[in-house]
Amino acid sequence: MLFCFMPISTAFSDHSAGPAALCQLLGTRHPIVQGGMVWCTNADLVIAVGQAGGLGTLGAGSMYPAELREEIAAVKAGFDGTFAVNVPLLYPAVEEHMQTIVEMGVPVVITSAGSPKKWTKFLKDRGVVVVHVVSSAAFAVKSVAAGVDAVVAEGFEAGGHNGREETTTLCLVPEVVAAVNVPVIAAGGISCGRTMMAALALGAAGVQMGSRFVATAECPAHEDFKAHILAAAAGSTKLRLKGVTPVRMLDNTEGGFSAQVAEAEARSASPEALRELLGRGRAKRGMRGGDLVEGELEIGQVSARLDNLPQAGDVVRDVVAGFEALRTQLSGPSFHWS
Amino acid sequence: MLFCFMPISTAFSDHSAGPAALCQLLGTRHPIVQGGMVWCTNADLVIAVGQAGGLGTLGAGSMYPAELREEIAAVKAGFDGTFAVNVPLLYPAVEEHMQTIVEMGVPVVITSAGSPKKWTKFLKDRGVVVVHVVSSAAFAVKSVAAGVDAVVAEGFEAGGHNGREETTTLCLVPEVVAAVNVPVIAAGGISCGRTMMAALALGAAGVQMGSRFVATAECPAHEDFKAHILAAAAGSTKLRLKGVTPVRMLDNTEGGFSAQVAEAEARSASPEALRELLGRGRAKRGMRGGDLVEGELEIGQVSARLDNLPQAGDVVRDVVAGFEALRTQLSGPSFHWS
Numbered sequence: 182m183l184f185c186f187m188p189i190s191t192a193f194s195d196h197s198a199g200p201a202a203l204c205q206l207l208g209t210r211h212p213i214v215q216g217g218m219v220w221c222t223n224a225d226l227v228i229a230v231g232q233a234g235g236l237g238t239l240g241a242g243s244m245y246p247a248e249l250r251e252e253i254a255a256v257k258a259g260f261d262g263t264f265a266v267n268v269p270l271l272y273p274a275v276e277e278h279m280q281t282i283v284e285m286g287v288p289v290v291i292t293s294a295g296s297p298k299k300w301t302k303f304l305k306d307r308g309v310v311v312v313h314v315v316s317s318a319a320f321a322v323k324s325v326a327a328g329v330d331a332v333v334a335e336g337f338e339a340g341g342h343n344g345r346e347e348t349t350t351l352c353l354v355p356e357v358v359a360a361v362n363v364p365v366i367a368a369g370g371i372s373c374g375r376t377m378m379a380a381l382a383l384g385a386a387g388v389q390m391g392s393r394f395v396a397t398a399e400c401p402a403h404e405d406f407k408a409h410i411l412a413a414a415a416g417s418t419k420l421r422l423k424g425v426t427p428v429r430m431l432d433n434t435e436g437g438f439s440a441q442v443a444e445a446e447a448r449s450a451s452p453e454a455l456r457e458l459l460g461r462g463r464a465k466r467g468m469r470g471g472d473l474v475e476g477e478l479e480i481g482q483v484s485a486r487l488d489n490l491p492q493a494g495d496v497v498r499d500v501v502a503g504f505e506a507l508r509t510q511l512s513g514p515s516f517h518w519s
Numbered sequence: 520m521l522f523c524f525m526p527i528s529t530a531f532s533d534h535s536a537g538p539a540a541l542c543q544l545l546g547t548r549h550p551i552v553q554g555g556m557v558w559c560t561n562a563d564l565v566i567a568v569g570q571a572g573g574l575g576t577l578g579a580g581s582m583y584p585a586e587l588r589e590e591i592a593a594v595k596a597g598f599d600g601t602f603a604v605n606v607p608l609l610y611p612a613v614e615e616h617m618q619t620i621v622e623m624g625v626p627v628v629i630t631s632a633g634s635p636k637k638w639t640k641f642l643k644d645r646g647v648v649v650v651h652v653v654s655s656a657a658f659a660v661k662s663v664a665a666g667v668d669a670v671v672a673e674g675f676e677a678g679g680h681n682g683r684e685e686t687t688t689l690c691l692v693p694e695v696v697a698a699v700n701v702p703v704i705a706a707g708g709i710s711c712g713r714t715m716m717a718a719l720a721l722g723a724a725g726v727q728m729g730s731r732f733v734a735t736a737e738c739p740a741h742e743d744f745k746a747h748i749l750a751a752a753a754g755s756t757k758l759r760l761k762g763v764t765p766v767r768m769l770d771n772t773e774g775g776f777s778a779q780v781a782e783a784e785a786r787s788a789s790p791e792a793l794r795e796l797l798g799r800g801r802a803k804r805g806m807r808g809g810d811l812v813e814g815e816l817e818i819g820q821v822s823a824r825l826d827n828l829p830q831a832g833d834v835v836r837d838v839v840a841g842f843e844a845l846r847t848q849l850s851g852p853s854f855h856w857s
Contacts, residue, residue: 199852199853199854199856200853200854200855200856201852201855201856201857203856204856204857210856210857211856211857212856317753317754318753319753336687336689337675337676337687338675338686338687338689338690345754346753346754347754347757347758347820348676348753348754348820348823349674349675349676349687349688349689349707349708349820350687350689351674351676351687351688351689351707351708351709351714351717352676352708352820352821352823352824353753355711355713355714355824356753356823356824359824369687369689370687370689370690371689373693375693375720375721375722376689376693376720376721378717378720379689379716379717379718379720379721380717381853381854382713382714382716382717382720382845383713383714383717384713415655415656415657415684415686415691415694416655416683416684416685416686419685420685447787448787449785449786449787482685482686482687482690483690485686485690485694486690486693486694486697507720508849508850508854511720511846511849512846512849512850514537514539515537515538516537516538516719516846517538517539518537518538518539518541518542518548518549518550519539519542519548519549
């Protein structure tokens, strides 16, 4: 139970939590964040997004410590602007990642999948901007209490790991905006200027896009996985493994992994059995290795709308251009009716 | 696989499918539709919505033929403007309802839960405007081929019966808008000016709200059900009975019906067992009778954001006012960043 007729004026109180404030916080030209998608990020992608004015993010959840150091070094060698590292807080070597981040001067850390209590102060004391990913207003409030500078509010339609509440972006973002006084970055279902405008209308200060950046030229995902994403249609992704850790995944080919999970869930397989079915290394096998049958393919619902593999910088530019065109339209006859 | 960087200009081509066109089609002052919620509509609600400039709708899916005739007569006695009747096409006495609608001169029919092929021509030949509810772009295309004048695109977060694709409103609306050339009415997750602006940014011509109108003074739902809606939080509604007919329902009290369904689903109960558990009359028992334990309580995810029971006319006025205030903000600093 939150606010129903939230006064419009409260959402951006003194604009301290609006798009301009978010850009200042992140050091970007645009309030657009590339998500830290596991197995789908590298320095090339981060540099391309950063050069176009967005926030590129290395997804450290699928990197060994040495690999993260190499990728950070490559970003810094190719680009002198801001960027982020995403760290799932349940990652086994989280301590080593955090030391690397601080030693190498990473400007922004996006934490997820765990409590923001443990690392937020450590990072902020060392000058790092901290953003935490949440799937509910209650967790957003806890994150702000832990000291984070901003939150990503990620809805049910997002790819990969997902909240148990199943709250969609359209319902989640206004709840989170009403509950906290830091910039809220909307995630889940966003891929274009229209969806960015929708997110900002809901009170978000900016957007994070994952699926849209997986389907780019620079993304290191396997080309067969990218082609499979472009072939996705309505209903091609489903939230599965709810009894273990809910994750949105794309249907495989030939009755592969996703269908096997669906079948196991239909016969009420135990969490242990599901974990055994998942096994180890399936996400890498699918997304980096291109095994469309046995690999785990994490992607969002918005994949049904994707039909090309542009340069990542063009994604940023096209989203901004679409947003600006729509802003102009909003004051024209298309949005007036009487 | 649909359109990724949909040119902004195509969505309202010559404005024939925009908000003004929708208002003209429906005969309303505002592109706002009150959904035909089962057990939660009557003439009072429809009149209040209509007088405020929206489209009030009688939900015929929970009315006997005689009751529908009485309610239509009451609407016409109290209000000389436009209104609608929602007819789930699987309703047993659909033929009698359709005859009533035509004989009594109902201006708009919203069909759902069935193929629009059978009744659209019948209604249109008799001067009735026909709108069909869809949960995918593919069904929207089929509906337009069947001759409907507009479609309601209803997302995963909506209350009551729901699509198997689980596509959220944020993902669904742009897909449907890109696929058809009739006005698209967004439904699911909409309750205020912000969410209406989000829907129109996605290309919708208007919005349909169900949950928001259940939580009003005029709605004939049981007051205990309304109070239970106001107490809803994130995760309080879930899409259940997926093996039979997917329906979004609110958690009951005291481990009631929804928990019983969840338990049955966790042990992979058969569709027959689930149908037996559902039985007959549960929706009426919960929503009209106020049995919060054993009744089926249908409501949308947005119930987590509802905290009052306004007059239905004030809902329409506040949504429009919120939308207009937000439109003004779009040219201000809240939506600019560089």
